Structures are given as structure tokens and as C-alpha cells.
Amino acid sequence: MKQVNIHAPGRVELDEVPEPTLGPKDAIVRVAACGICGSDLGYISLGGVAGPTKEPMPIGHEFSGIVEAVGEEVTNIKVGARVVVNPMSNQNQIGNGSGEGAFAPLVLVPNAAGGDAVFEIPDDLSMELAALTEPLSVGLQGVDRASPVAGEKAVVFGAGPIGLCAVASLRARGIEDIISVDLSSHRLEIATELGARATFNPSKDDVWKGICEAHGTSPLFGAPMAGSDIYIEASGAGVVIEEVLANAKTGARLSVVGLHRAPVPVNFLLVMMKSMSIVGSMAYPDDWTEAIAILTRSDLSPMITHHFSLENFHDALAVAQSTDEGAKVMIIADASATGD
Known part of the structure; x- marks a missing residue:
């Protein structure tokens, strides 16, 4: 064969x-x-x-x-x-x-x-x-690691297959206000079909201005921070992590599911000041029944x-x-x- x-x-x-x-x-x-x-x-x-x-x-x-x-x-x-x-x-x-x-x-x-x-x-x-089922399980675990609560606001960086699966998983977890960020206009169109409410392309858009306009702002010592509750990093671009830490509000959660082969600097002073949570996610849980169920009820x-x-x-x-x-x-x- x-x-x-x-x-x-x-x-x-x-x-x-x-x-x-x-x-x-x-x-x-x-x-x-x-x-x-x-x-x-x-x-x-x-x-x-x-x-x-x-x-x-x-x-x-x-x-x-x-x-x-x-x-x-x-x-x-x-x-x-x-x-x-x-x-x-x-x-x-x-x-x-x-x-x-x-x-x-x-x-x-x-x-x-x-x-x-x-x-x-x-x-x-x-x-x-x-x-x-396999990539959806990866995206679903990345989302679940961020402890999503229905009604929250989320941003997914990267609209490759795992980022798209994260969008679908967020919807499955009851989150409807989702922003997708990617350099590919075609992939952003797919993200919209899967449930993203807004999309931004860094080559064309001021991403953080757009996020703040879509999700509102929350003050930190008088400075406006983006009002998003959850960030899913599925792009593999180290600069995204730095930008999330700089722009996220107090109490925001960041789940890193994209593969980062090079070290990424982390400003832990910002993490502490904002009481942020950062989690990593690799692969998936042993039980795939939930991912299969999502595939049966979502397109x-x-x-x-x-x-x-x-x-x-x-x-x-x-x-x-x-x-x-x-x-x-x-x-x-x-x-x-x-x-x-």
C-alpha cells in the first residue's frame, strides 16, 4: 500500500x-x-x-x-x-x-x-x-483551560485550524462575543462563519483599538485596558503574548495553545498588577466524546x-x-x- x-x-x-x-x-x-x-x-x-x-x-x-x-x-x-x-x-x-x-x-x-x-x-x-475531532479536541482543551463562563468576551489570536476550533469551542461553551485576529482575510471569513462577531487583520487594522471598541474598556490606574475576559493565543507569535499582557484588563485569562518554539519574554510585574492568569495547553484530554458531540450539533x-x-x-x-x-x-x- x-x-x-x-x-x-x-x-x-x-x-x-x-x-x-x-x-x-x-x-x-x-x-x-x-x-x-x-x-x-x-x-x-x-x-x-x-x-x-x-x-x-x-x-x-x-x-x-x-x-x-x-x-x-x-x-x-x-x-x-x-x-x-x-x-x-x-x-x-x-x-x-x-x-x-x-x-x-x-x-x-x-x-x-x-x-x-x-x-x-x-x-x-x-x-x-x-x-x-482531533484538532477540535486541541481547541476545546485550550478554551477549557481558560475557565470560560457563558456570556464572557473572548479574543482568539490566530485563525488557523486550531484557532478556528477555539472559536467553535467558545461558542459551544456559551460565549458569543468572540473576536478573531489573523493575517489571512480568507481565514477571518471562516472564523465569522464559525461564530466570531468581529475580526481584525493586523496588516490592515489597529487591532487593539478595534478590540477596545468591540469589547469596551476597563480602567487600570486611569488607563483604559481592553474589556475582554479571555484570550486564546493560537498564532504562535510571541509578540501576541507581550501585547495581551500590556493591554488586558485586571483579572483577564490567557490560554496559550499555539506552539512557541522560541522563548517569549513575560512581564510578570504586569501579570501581578493585573492579577492575570496564564495557562498553557498541549494536546487534548483522553475522552473525545465531548468533541464528537460538538461536531454533531455544530457545523x-x-x-x-x-x-x-x-x-x-x-x-x-x-x-x-x-x-x-x-x-x-x-x-x-x-x-x-x-x-x-
Whole structure:
């Protein structure tokens, strides 16, 4: 079968590999759809999770599919079930440095006998939308780490897939007054479709003036601070954290979900003066049932802007690497498994 592997920094190939071998505690899933993640782009750039690897590294971890086979010790899932898979469960690391990756027709799910690896999805949830469960879980945890309260005001910096999932998650938590900030006008349009009330583009707009006008201000020693309650940092730009600390009101909360590879200076005097809370968020909880429930009652289809076959992975990659062209790029690994 064909499988996407990283061979060196900036080099990915669609290789011919053997089909996976089933173990007694494992499952094999026929992959219907798999999204290209920002992590995939980072791995490709580095040549691996943290740098070049000795052997080709499979990628692809945001996927849905149909259970093709289960080992004799797997009793919690059945052949033929429509599922999504937590790629990090039971220390599997599917598409994240292990020997498995979901940009392929079939993927091995090791240790599937555990109860937190494979989740069935409703029959009325399409396979492509189901493949958003993983990034939605990332966005949802980032939002929940900020302790949202219905009726509050929130700003999401970054309208890539995780930032867009944060917008959808805020809406799911009862927050309607949401601002989205990004350099891509196209992505800001998608944020609006997902529920953002206002959007600002730093290349065109005075972002903090716009935030203050939309969310009002709160005084700090006579100086007006932005009235937003929650900030979700999903851009990965260090300057955003500095600006939030400088402009946020007393008691505001900042959740950092974007990946920051370089150190970011933090003015803790401002944090103390404003009694601010700063939390980090990485990955997601073990239980994906809430994210699946959100997908069944909310329309996240505007996020999926492009669809490609596995054979056209390099074309898909080019789109995913261009932030202005779209949001979530979806690979249809095996059209027979979509059933849509």
C-alpha cells in the first residue's frame, strides 16, 4: 500500500510499504479522511519530530475511518465500526514519531484494547467532519483551560485550524462575543462563519483599538485596558503574548495553545498588577466524546476548504503550507471508506 513518509527536512514521499500486521491487542483502521496538521508541516520542515530521523517517518494523525480488523484481545470495538482514533493514546504516537501514520489506506492502532484509543462516531456524522475531532479536541482543551463562563468576551489570536476550533469551542461553551485576529482575510471569513462577531487583520487594522471598541474598556490606574475576559493565543507569535499582557484588563485569562518554539519574554510585574492568569495547553484530554458531540450539533464544515486524494498529497501539502489559500486541507485516503 501507499504511505506518506518524511525522508529528510523538506522531503516527503508517497512510498510503497507493507500492509500493517495485526497483534492481539491491536486494531487496523481503513482510513477514510485525514487532515494535514500544522504539526505535520513542522515535522516535514525539521525532517522528523525534533530533527532528521534514521528511517523514513510516517505522518498523519487527524483521521477517521472504519475498523478493518481487531486482535483477539480487543473486545471494546467491532469490525465495521465508524471511528476516530486518539493518536496519542496508550503512548502510541501515531503520525508523531512512531512507525504508524494515517496518510495511508490502512493504519495500525496498537494497544486498541484500552478504552481511550478508539471512539465510535454517529452514523450521521460525515467522515471528513469526524476527522476534525482531533484538532477540535486541541481547541476545546485550550478554551477549557481558560475557565470560560457563558456570556464572557473572548479574543482568539490566530485563525488557523486550531484557532478556528477555539472559536467553535467558545461558542459551544456559551460565549458569543468572540473576536478573531489573523493575517489571512480568507481565514477571518471562516472564523465569522464559525461564530466570531468581529475580526481584525493586523496588516490592515489597529487591532487593539478595534478590540477596545468591540469589547469596551476597563480602567487600570486611569488607563483604559481592553474589556475582554479571555484570550486564546493560537498564532504562535510571541509578540501576541507581550501585547495581551500590556493591554488586558485586571483579572483577564490567557490560554496559550499555539506552539512557541522560541522563548517569549513575560512581564510578570504586569501579570501581578493585573492579577492575570496564564495557562498553557498541549494536546487534548483522553475522552473525545465531548468533541464528537460538538461536531454533531455544530457545523464546522467551513473549516474544510480543500480535498485531495492520497495520490495527490504533494499538491495538498502545497496548499496547506500557504496560509492564505485555506484552512483545513483534507486527504481522502480511501474513498471506499467515506460512505458519504
